[in-house]
Structure formats: C-alpha cells, structure tokens
Amino acid sequence: MTMLSARQIKVLQAVIEEYIHSGEPVGSRTLSRSSAFQLSPATLRNVMADLEDEGFLCQPHTSAGRIPTDLGFRFYVNNLAGFTSVSAAAQLQIRARLEVAGGRLEEVLHDGVLTLAQLTPYVGVVSLPDFRQMIIRHIRFVKLHECRILAVVVSVSGAVQNILFDSETSLSQDQLNRFSNYLNALLGNLTLSGVKRKVLKEMANDKRGYDELFAQVLALSKSFFAKDPDQQSDVMLDGKLNLLEHPEFSDVERMKGIFKAFEEKGSILKILDGALGGEQLRVIIGAESCCEEMRHCSLVTAEYGREDRILGQIGVIGPTRMDYSRIIPLVNYIADAMSRRLQN
Amino acid sequence: MTMLSARQIKVLQAVIEEYIHSGEPVGSRTLSRSSAFQLSPATLRNVMADLEDEGFLCQPHTSAGRIPTDLGFRFYVNNLAGFTSVSAAAQLQIRARLEVAGGRLEEVLHDGVLTLAQLTPYVGVVSLPDFRQMIIRHIRFVKLHECRILAVVVSVSGAVQNILFDSETSLSQDQLNRFSNYLNALLGNLTLSGVKRKVLKEMANDKRGYDELFAQVLALSKSFFAKDPDQQSDVMLDGKLNLLEHPEFSDVERMKGIFKAFEEKGSILKILDGALGGEQLRVIIGAESCCEEMRHCSLVTAEYGREDRILGQIGVIGPTRMDYSRIIPLVNYIADAMSRRLQN
DNA sequence: GTTAGCACTCTTTGGGTTTAAGTGCTAACG
DNA sequence: CGTTAGCACTTAAACCCAAAGAGTGCTAAC
Numbered sequence: 001m002t003m004l005s006a007r008q009i010k011v012l013q014a015v016i017e018e019y020i021h022s023g024e025p026v027g028s029r030t031l032s033r034s035s036a037f038q039l040s041p042a043t044l045r046n047v048m049a050d051l052e053d054e055g056f057l058c059q060p061h062t063s064a065g066r067i068p069t070d071l072g073f074r075f076y077v078n079n080l081a082g083f084t085s086v087s088a089a090a091q092l093q094i095r096a097r098l099e100v101a102g103g104r105l106e107e108v109l110h111d112g113v114l115t116l117a118q119l120t121p122y123v124g125v126v127s128l129p130d131f132r133q134m135i136i137r138h139i140r141f142v143k144l145h146e147c148r149i150l151a152v153v154v155s156v157s158g159a160v161q162n163i164l165f166d167s168e169t170s171l172s173q174d175q176l177n178r179f180s181n182y183l184n185a186l187l188g189n190l191t192l193s194g195v196k197r198k199v200l201k202e203m204a205n206d207k208r209g210y211d212e213l214f215a216q217v218l219a220l221s222k223s224f225f226a227k228d229p230d231q232q233s234d235v236m237l238d239g240k241l242n243l244l245e246h247p248e249f250s251d252v253e254r255m256k257g258i259f260k261a262f263e264e265k266g267s268i269l270k271i272l273d274g275a276l277g278g279e280q281l282r283v284i285i286g287a288e289s290c291c292e293e294m295r296h297c298s299l300v301t302a303e304y305g306r307e308d309r310i311l312g313q314i315g316v317i318g319p320t321r322m323d324y325s326r327i328i329p330l331v332n333y334i335a336d337a338m339s340r341r342l343q344n
Numbered sequence: 345m346t347m348l349s350a351r352q353i354k355v356l357q358a359v360i361e362e363y364i365h366s367g368e369p370v371g372s373r374t375l376s377r378s379s380a381f382q383l384s385p386a387t388l389r390n391v392m393a394d395l396e397d398e399g400f401l402c403q404p405h406t407s408a409g410r411i412p413t414d415l416g417f418r419f420y421v422n423n424l425a426g427f428t429s430v431s432a433a434a435q436l437q438i439r440a441r442l443e444v445a446g447g448r449l450e451e452v453l454h455d456g457v458l459t460l461a462q463l464t465p466y467v468g469v470v471s472l473p474d475f476r477q478m479i480i481r482h483i484r485f486v487k488l489h490e491c492r493i494l495a496v497v498v499s500v501s502g503a504v505q506n507i508l509f510d511s512e513t514s515l516s517q518d519q520l521n522r523f524s525n526y527l528n529a530l531l532g533n534l535t536l537s538g539v540k541r542k543v544l545k546e547m548a549n550d551k552r553g554y555d556e557l558f559a560q561v562l563a564l565s566k567s568f569f570a571k572d573p574d575q576q577s578d579v580m581l582d583g584k585l586n587l588l589e590h591p592e593f594s595d596v597e598r599m600k601g602i603f604k605a606f607e608e609k610g611s612i613l614k615i616l617d618g619a620l621g622g623e624q625l626r627v628i629i630g631a632e633s634c635c636e637e638m639r640h641c642s643l644v645t646a647e648y649g650r651e652d653r654i655l656g657q658i659g660v661i662g663p664t665r666m667d668y669s670r671i672i673p674l675v676n677y678i679a680d681a682m683s684r685r686l687q688n
Numbered sequence: 689g690t691t692a693g694c695a696c697t698c699t700t701t702g703g704g705t706t707t708a709a710g711t712g713c714t715a716a717c718g
Numbered sequence: 719c720g721t722t723a724g725c726a727c728t729t730a731a732a733c734c735c736a737a738a739g740a741g742t743g744c745t746a747a748c
Binding site: 138140142144145150152154160173177181240241244250256260263 | 447504517
C-alpha cells in the first residue's frame with residue numbers, strides 16, 4: 001500500500017465521516033460545500049479517484065458518489081477516528097444497571113448486552129465463556145428421585161450450571177452431601193475436567209478407602225463426569241430490531257441472511273472467539289469476519305473477564321457504516337465496567 | 345349471523361382452501377375451473393358476493409379475487425376443517441426428540457418448540473409456567489461465599505431455579521444442609537409461596553426450638569423468601585425466520601411489528617395465557633388476539649402439563665393463512681407427547 | 689497544481705399506456 | 719326461478735419512455 005498524502009487522508013476522513021452521518025454516497029460537490037476544504041469539486045474528484053484506485057473508496061455505480069470500502073473503514077478506525085469519551089448519561093446508566101444485576105454470571109452478561117442495545121442503534125452481543133474452561137468454586141449434588149441426581153456447579157465467576165444425570169445406584173442425600181464435601185475439598189483452581197482428572201487420580205492412589213461408600217462415590221463420579229455441561233459456549237444477543245432501522249438493511253434478502261446468522265449462533269461465536277488472544281479491543285469490519293452473511297456488518301468487541309482470565313467478548317454488531325468514534329469507547333467502557341463487576 | 349346455505353358453505357370452504365394453498369386472492373373463474381363445482385363463474389360471483397356481505401370474505405380491492413376474513417377462517421376451523429392425522433414421520437421425530445431430551449423442564453420445552461419450528465413453516469412457541477405457581481419438590485442451599493447463598497429449587501415438573509441471595513449471618517454448609525433437610529421434610533404439594541407461609545407458621549407454633557440455630561434458620565428463611573425467582577413466566581420462540589418465507593410478511597413494516605412483539609415477550613405471553621382455563625386446544629385468528637402487531641397472525645396452541653395441572657401452552661404462530669388442517673392435529677399431538685414426557 | 693466547462697453515464701422519478709384479472713349488472717335462457 | 723352469457727367497468731401491476739438530477743472523467747485554460 002502506497003503512502004497517502006496528508007490531503008488524501010483529510011479527504012478520506014471527510015468522506016467517511018460524511019458517509020457515516022448521512023448513509024448516502026458522498027459526491028465531490030457536497031464535500032466541497034460542507035467541509036472546510038478550500039478546494040473545488042473538480043480537485044476533490046481527482047483526489048477521490050486516487051483514493052478509489054488505492055481501494056479506500058468505491059462507487060455503487062458510475063455517476064454516484066463514493067462510499068468507503070472495508071479497507072477505507074479499516075484505515076479510518078486505525079488512524080483517523082477521534083474517540084469521543086463516553087457520555088455521562090451513558091456512564092451512569094451502565095453503572096446503575098450493573099449494580100442492580102444479580103450475582104449470576106448470566107444475569108450480568110444479559111444486563112450488559114441489554115445496555116448496549118439501549119445505548120446504541122445496534123445489536124448488543126456477548127459470548128458466554130465455555131463452562132468447561134471455567135474454574136470451579138463449588139459442586140453440590142441434589143437427589144431428585146431415586147437415581148436421578150442434579151449437580152449444581154458454580155464457577156468462581158458466578159456462572160451456575162445445573163447438570164442432571166442418573167447414578168447407577170440409589171444414594172441418599174446424606175451420602176451425596178458427603179461426596180459434595182469431599183469434592184469441594186479438593187477443588188482449587190481447576191476446571192471441571194481438571195477436577196475429573198484429579199478425582200480419578202486421588203481414587204487410584206487412595207486404596208485404603210476402598211470401602212463400600214467409596215465404591216459408590218466412584219460410580220457416581222463416573223456417571224457425573226460422563227455428562228458434559230450442556231451450555232458449552234454460547235452467545236447472547238439483544239436489540240436485533242435496532243438493525244431494521246438502518247437503511248442498508250431494508251433489503252429483505254440481506255436482512256434474512258443476517259438474522260439467519262443470528263439464529264444459529266455458531267457463526268457469531270466463531271467470529272467473536274475467532275481471533276481470541278488478540279488485542280483487548282477488536283474491530284471487525286465487513287468481510288473481515290469471513291462470514292458471508294455478515295459482509296455488511298461490523299463488530300466492535302472487547303474482552304471481559306476477571307483478573308488475568310479472559311471470560312469472553314462483549315460488544316455490538318452494526319452496519320459497517322457504524323459510528324466508530326462513539327462505539328469503540330463505549331464498548332471499551334462497558335467491558336471494563338463488567339470486568340470490575342465480576343471481580344467482586 | 346344468518347344461516348349459510350349448503351352451497352354457500354361449500355363455496356366458502358373451497359375459497360379458503362384454495363387461498364391457504366396459493367396465498368393469492370381467489371376469483372370466480374379459477375374457482376369454477378379448479379373445483380368440482382358444476383357452476384359458472386357468474387353464479388359463483390353471486391355466491392361470493394353474498395359471503396362477502398355476511399363478512400366471511402373480502403377483497404383487497406375491487407377487481408381482485410376474494411380472501412377470507414378472520415371470521416371466514418374462524419368459521420372454517422370451527423366447522424369445515426378436515427383434520428389430517430399427524431404423519432408417521434412427524435410422530436417419529438417428535439417421539440425421538442423427546443426421548444433424547446434431558447430431564448430439565450426447560451430442555452423439554454425447548455425441544456418442543458424446536459420440533460414445531462422444524463415440522464412447520466411457522467414459529468414454535470411455548471409459555472413457560474410461572475415458577476411461583478409450581479409445586480416444589482426440593483430446595484437445597486449452597487454456600488458460595490461468606491453470606492452469599494445459592495438456593496436451588498426444583499419443581500415436581502423438573503423446572504430448576506437458581507436463586508442467589510445473601511443471608512444476614514455467615515452460615516456453614518452443614519447448617520445449610522440441616523436447614524435444607526428441614527424444609528424438604530415439610531414441602532408437600534406446595535408452591536414456593538405456600539412453603540413460605542407454612543415455614544413461617546411452623547416457626548411461630550414451634551416455640552420450643554427457639555435456640556440459636558433456629559434463630560439463624562428463621563433469618564435465612566426470611567432473606568431467602570424475600571427474593572422472588574427471576575424467571576416468573578416467559579415464552580420461548582423458535583423458527584422466527586420461517587416467517588420470512590411467507591409472502592404476506594414481505595412487507596417490512598409488518599414484519600418489524602411482529603418481530604417487535606416477539607422481542608418483548610410480554611405481549612405474546614398475554615395472548616397465550618389470556619384465555620387461560622379455556623379449552624385444551626385453542627386457535628386464535630388474526631385480530632382475535634387483540635394485539636395490533638399480531639393482526640395478520642394466527643396462533644394454534646394447546647395446553648401441556650402433568651396430571652391435572654396445566655403448566656403452559658405450546659403451539660405455533662403463523663400467518664392467518666395457516667394450514668390449519670395439518671397444524672391443529674400436530675400441535676395437539678405434540679402437547680400430548682410433551683405432557684406424557686413430563687409425567688415420568 | 690487547480691479549476692471551469694462539458695459531454696457522458698447512470699439512477700430515479702413520473703406519467704402514460706397496456707395488460708390481465710376480476711367484478712357487478714343486465715338480459716336471456718331452460 | 720335459478721343459472722348463465724355477455725359486457726362495461728375497475729384496479730393493480732407491468733412496461734416504456736422521457737426528463738431530471740447527481741455525479742463522473744476528461745480536457746483545456748488559469
């Protein structure tokens with residue numbers, strides 16, 4: 001990519017901001033009039049033609065103004081966007097909302113996307129962490145019915161999983177309590193599968209306790225660990241309707257594609273966790289998501305988590321013509337607030 | 345309403361079935377040709393004009409064919425629709441799906457709507473029962489952190505609620521277990537608020553046990569019962585995208601309205617539980633739902649439950665031009681299968 | 689390097705016409 | 719009397735065409 005001159009950059013920025021604002025292709029005349037350029041339309045045409053050659057702009061058709069390409073937007077967010085600070089009202093709403101939220105992880109996350117959907121005209125999105133990778137704080141067994149047992153597993157971050165399974169023999173609630181205590185004593189910064197390994201190892205070592213109780217415990221542990229938690233990972237979306245307000249989605253087919261991607265959440269999840277381990281805040285523009293249905297959408301997401309552990313991504317999905325200057329700081333802010341909230 | 349002649353009825357039926365099939369206004373000519381009427385278009389026109397006067401048919405505009413009104417459809421489902429039996433393939437799929445489902449109520453319901461969304465070109469919908477009205481089978485407390493306690497409440501129908509709350513004093517897991525046992529011993533065909541009342545009464549009576557433990561238990565019980573379960577009642581929807589395939593929803597504004605109603609589930613819930621205590625199977629056609637956004641939709645729903653207790657409604661939402669003959673038996677079948685499944 | 693001018697392209701808009709479908713009405717028919 | 723054929727009428731949709739509007743690229747002059 002060749003270097004852009006200062007003037008080219010200024011023009012590019014003006015085109016993009018005008019386009020973000022109006023949603024319509026921007027032509028040389030409007031540009032020359034609106035912005036404080038001291039240049040004639042003709043000159044701007046030349047500059048814009050160059051920018052088109054470089055791939056930053058394109059035209060829907062000859063005789064229409066220019067609109068930014070994905071590359072144009074990319075250049076904009078990387079170099080040009082001036083980030084406005086989060087409005088006091090928004091800050092207030094975010095903090096108020098998060099304080100009210102109950103302690104369950106799901107509730108906190110849900111409040112997060114809801115807030116984003118309310119503060120922006122876009123879709124709020126959050127990826128729930130894979131439960132299998134969470135560190136377990138507590139496991140408890142509840143006898144429901146004969147052999148049917150409910151395991152309640154709580155992670156340090158406050159995620160609660162209910163896992164229903166059948167034991168081979170009927171156990172009393174007292175026995176289950178004893179087993180719970182045993183398990184909880186040896187948890188300790190382990191994930192569920194870590195616990196599983198540890199339990200099996202302990203049992204192999206600890207031959208002394210091979211009494212009847214212990215055999216039962218082993219059996220129970222086998223049937224419990226055989227069953228995976230059903231929520232492996234998932235995404236939550238809110239404010240899908242917001243998208244309908246944007247003119248670029250008045251095309252029914254396009255909308256259908258996007259909603260389809262929303263419905264089978266797998267593809268969204270793949271995008272969110274795709275470049276996992278990258279930067280703390282990510283902007284994915286149009287085709288960069290490598291998801292055909294999402295070609296006309298951008299995502300702005302940030303990691304949230306507790307301490308040094310990343311739990312997932314939270315952010316928004318909107319048209320590529322997104323108000324990046326406002327959204328990027330906002331997403332950043334909310335991810336931060338949420339991480340702090342989960343620290344408690 | 346004046347009585348309809350046999351011929352009028354036959355014509356009405358033909359018009360409706362043709363319209364359900366084609367989706368387009370049906371005129372006298374097509375009717376005369378297709379159906380085995382031995383009548384000329386002119387005669388049919390006369391009949392149709394009468395039916396329009398009676399309010400069963402209407403025209404989008406002069407010089408268009410007729411389409412059935414809500415009243416027309418109503419007459420059709422009440423008197424005319426011949427119900428086809430559920431196809432063997434569908435029966436198989438429903439049973440297979442339900443067998444696989446885990447034991448949690450939510451899972452069973454989710455499988456239900458999913459199946460409906462797959463077997464029909466409409467939206468599957470189910471109303472989750474209000475947890476506050478469910479009979480409680482089991483309550484268990486899990487100590488998470490100092491005063492923070494997780495209550496796991498399981499209903500007889502398999503619904504699991506996690507309720508997070510704070511106790512005033514720090515209690516050990518052992519104490520919590522004892523309290524759990526105490527509570528579970530006195531459950532017995534009561535709802536959560538029933539349990540609450542009973543506990544408070546028991547404690548008032550049972551002065552003898554007013555020792556330290558008992559004071560704690562009372563305190564805990566107070567903070568626990570103060571907190572309502574967060575899932576009061578709710579609806580689950582699946583297959584929203586199916587609706588996009590129907591021509592009557594290609595109008596963007598109309599679609600937007602419907603999706604808005606879907607998003608804020610309250611209005612759907614109101615429709616579902618509106619005529620609660622009515623018939624086992626209900627068909628709500630167009631404006632009968634009294635929900636402006638749903639003016640062009642019909643609902644076919646049936647009660648599901650266990651034993652004599654109704655838990656909620658399951659069914660589909662589609663255009664008023666719905667294939668009632670097929671859908672009504674299908675919804676009936678699945679509600680039945682689900683009720684049996686919940687019996688286990 | 690910048691700009692005015694100009695011919696050109698392409699979409700959008702609007703009017704007008706035609707086509708197709710279907711109606712209501714009337715008069716004839718068995 | 720019910721039924722039917724015929725016909726004039728209505729309306730939406732499809733189509734065409736012309737004009738308008740916006741914007742471009744290019745060239746020549748400043």
